[in-house]
Amino acid sequence: MIQAVRGMKDLLPTEAARWQAIEQVARQVFRCYGFQEIRLPLLERTELFARSIGESTDIVEKEMYTFNDRHGDSLTLRPEATASVVRAFIENHLDQGAGVKKYYTIGPMFRYERPQKGRYRQFHQINCEAFGVDAPELDAELILMLMDMLEKFGLGQVRLIINSLGCPGCRPGFKQDLTEFLARQVEHLCPDCQRRVVANPLRVFDCKSKTCQEIVSAAPTLQEQLCPDCRRHLDRVLELLSGFGLNFEINPRLVRGLDYYTRTAFEVVTTQLGTQDAIAGGGRYNGLVKALGGPDLPAIGFAIGQERLASLLTDSRLGSEPHPFLFIAALGEAARQRGFQLAQELRRLGLAVELEFSDRSLKAQMSIADRRKATYVLILGDRELATGEAPLRHMAGGGQETMALAGLAPALARRFAAEEGA
Ligand code: HAM
Secondary structure: OOOOOOOOOOOHHHHHHHHHHHHHHHHHHHHHOOOEEEOOOOEEEEEHHHHHHHHHHHHHHHHHHEEEEHHHHHHEEEEOHHHHHHHHHHHOOOOOOOOOEEEEEEEEEEEOOEEEEEEOOOEEEEEEEOOOOOHHHHHHHHHHHHHHHHHEEEEEEEEEEEEEOOOOOHHHHHHHHOOOHHHHHHOOHHHHHHHHHHHHHHHHOOEEEEEHHHHHHOOOOOOHOOOOHHHEEEEEHHHHHHHHHOEEEEEOOOOOOOOOOOOEEEEEOOOOOOOOOOEEEEEOOHHHHHHHHOOOOOEEEEEEEEHHHHHOOOOOOOOOOOOOOEEEEOOOOOHHHHHHHHHHHHHHOOOOOOOOOOOOOOHHHHHHHHHHOOOEEEEEEEHHHHHHHEEEEEEEOEEEEEEOOOOOHHHHHHHHHHHHHH
């Protein structure tokens, strides 16, 4: 038996229904905030991710699905969407014209991580990016949108954590201090972090090793060294969020696992997911568009992990499994033909209708209808065809009525509109 690749999950119908509902809510919220959909290739040139996420990040060093195509080009299955959105933004000249440019994209990402609950090798993100404005209002707007979306999904019990990662003005001084601090105890750091002390000391903050965590808990933080502009930016973002009654925590050690961030960085975490507690993460990346060869435009975005979100919504009413409005239990060849015609007529009117093509007893067909949670069952046999009337059974209520076969489709369509179509 050939099995699915480790860390990659099948989404079965019940779960897929919940995902559809999640995506529908997300799309509605995006629309209200002026975001437009963008759909991008899953494969990009490896260099794109190395240059944007950063050569010495875990993602680029250890987690990418990279291969050479038949032409010898190094390609990578996208581990995240931001780099691809920026590439598309530049390549398609989407910076033309005034105003903030806002895009969202929903789809699979790939990271070769150790699979565990809430962590997969193919996972999905609801991702958005906004280009063109450095105003703290945009940061606040995005964070409010994220919290708004999570609330509309029906998610309670989340914590919003915020930090500022500074800018090219204030970060180098901090990096220097951090390097000196880490260098003093370099022999206690894990081998990865020993390398990172010089190359990329900020990455030590998100190392999972316990000793590295202990060491950085006493390290200097960027909060103490933000330049006046970055300080003002952060204060204004926090002031705006407070003004909207949002609760948040400031964590001066939140650095996020990707190198492109500047200024505002944030994460939404829950206590209900065990160690994989981040549902969403994002931040500003004011230098990335320019670094990838585009105009000098500030940008900000975030991504929600769809598997983690969906696993928190299993009890909610969001996205129930689809069920047929009508099941036609047809007995005999002539009834099956008539049932087939009726089903097609009703489906064209927008109703979900199912029927069995095999020769099963009424009892067997009723039990299929029950399992499929059909609202109504129409029983159709030779006698019904002869009299022009057929029983319609209401499955949940248990009642039954007699329906004229002539004009049955419009009659059922009207009933559907009254009961379920609204
Ligand atoms: P990230 O923090 O790497 O950020 O991922 C965002 C979210 O994706 C995480 O909070 C988590 O819910 C989910 N996620 C990440 N890895 C996995 C995995 N292996 N299995 C399941 N879920 C996972 C980014 O990707 C940035 N591109 C976000 C961003 C957009 N920043 C600016 N714009």
